[in-house]
Amino acid sequence: MSTLQGYIDRRVLLVLQDGRTIVGVLSGFDQRSDIILSQCKERIYSMDDPVEEVPLGLYLVKGDQILLIGEMDEAQDNAVDLSTIRADPIAPIRY
Amino acid sequence: MLIFSLFKTLTDQTVTVELKNDLSITGVLKSVDQFLNIRLDNIKVLDEARHPHMMAVKNCFIRGSVVRYVQLPAQHVDTQLLEDATRREAANQAKR
Amino acid sequence: MNGDSEGIQEPFDLIRLSLNERVFVKLRGDRELVGVLHAYDGHMNLILSEVEETIMLVDVEGESIPASQRRINVAKRKMEMLFVRGDGVILVSPPSRA
Numbered sequence: 001m002s003t004l005q006g007y008i009d010r011r012v013l014l015v016l017q018d019g020r021t022i023v024g025v026l027s028g029f030d031q032r033s034d035i036i037l038s039q040c041k042e043r044i045y046s047m048d049d050p051v052e053e054v055p056l057g058l059y060l061v062k063g064d065q066i067l068l069i070g071e072m073d074e075a076q077d078n079a080v081d082l083s084t085i086r087a088d089p090i091a092p093i094r095y
Numbered sequence: 096m097l098i099f100s101l102f103k104t105l106t107d108q109t110v111t112v113e114l115k116n117d118l119s120i121t122g123v124l125k126s127v128d129q130f131l132n133i134r135l136d137n138i139k140v141l142d143e144a145r146h147p148h149m150m151a152v153k154n155c156f157i158r159g160s161v162v163r164y165v166q167l168p169a170q171h172v173d174t175q176l177l178e179d180a181t182r183r184e185a186a187n188q189a190k191r
Numbered sequence: 192m193n194g195d196s197e198g199i200q201e202p203f204d205l206i207r208l209s210l211n212e213r214v215f216v217k218l219r220g221d222r223e224l225v226g227v228l229h230a231y232d233g234h235m236n237l238i239l240s241e242v243e244e245t246i247m248l249v250d251v252e253g254e255s256i257p258a259s260q261r262r263i264n265v266a267k268r269k270m271e272m273l274f275v276r277g278d279g280v281i282l283v284s285p286p287s288r289a
Binding site for chain 2: 229236
Binding site for chain 2: 003004007013015017019021033043045064066067068069070072073074076077080085087088090091092093094095
């Protein structure tokens with residue numbers, strides 16, 4: 001699968017099927033889009049509280065749990081003050 | 096295979112992908128694979144105010160299995176060609 | 192089996208004979224589509240044009256009211272050309288010949 005190749009060693013945003021969001025560095029992937037993410041941090045969104053970042057470390061995520069992987073513009077991400085952001089979490093996928 | 100081929104002909108066109116959680120993402124189609132996983136460039140999330148999660152994301156990989164619809168540019172889809180190809184593929188399927 | 196015959200031997204033949212015709216599609220999540228069918232595959236992935244989508248939404252506020260009496264809101268929208276992923280498709284119905 002050629003489509004994830006360009007994201008290797010880049011900081012990415014991973015959105016899981018249940019709506020959770022994790023930022024990390026993409027270290028590897030395979031045919032089934034299983035991925036290895038290093039320096040993971042979960043970003044927990046809430047309407048009532050600022051965004052909370054929870055360090056998770058090194059993760060292997062199964063491809064079938066993935067909703068989306070996005071390449072982060074690091075400069076733009078650093079410019080955002082997460083403590084000012086209030087939002088509902090991303091809705092989970094419903095089949 | 097047929098629909099994979101159609102998506103390949105739409106590379107570099109703007110499409111809107113609607114996911115099974117109602118999130119809609121518009122962007123330029125950069126690539127697609129056999130699972131219909133999709134790479135989009137220059138993305139814009141519909142209703143950005145409610146979805147700040149992807150503010151710093153410029154391009155993304157969407158897993159095919161979470162897609163509900165893809166809105167396509169009608170002027171770049173040859174419907175006659177598609178129907179002929181679909182009939183051909185159906186005939187091949189029947190022979191097996 | 193002759194793939195070119197007009198007869199219907201298996202379910203997919205019904206869909207094949209609906210190519211370039213307006214079809215009705217029922218989807219998961221209380222959604223329905225009406226549109227012109229241009230392509231399909233074995234997963235029931237579809238390509239439709241001139242699509243009108245209808246989404247049925249049941250009012251959540253009236254939870255004390257019996258489900259049968261709750262108001263159903265209908266949202267409609269139109270799309271020019273649409274790929275529909277097959278895993279959401281419940282049924283495809285050919286145009287009525289009435």
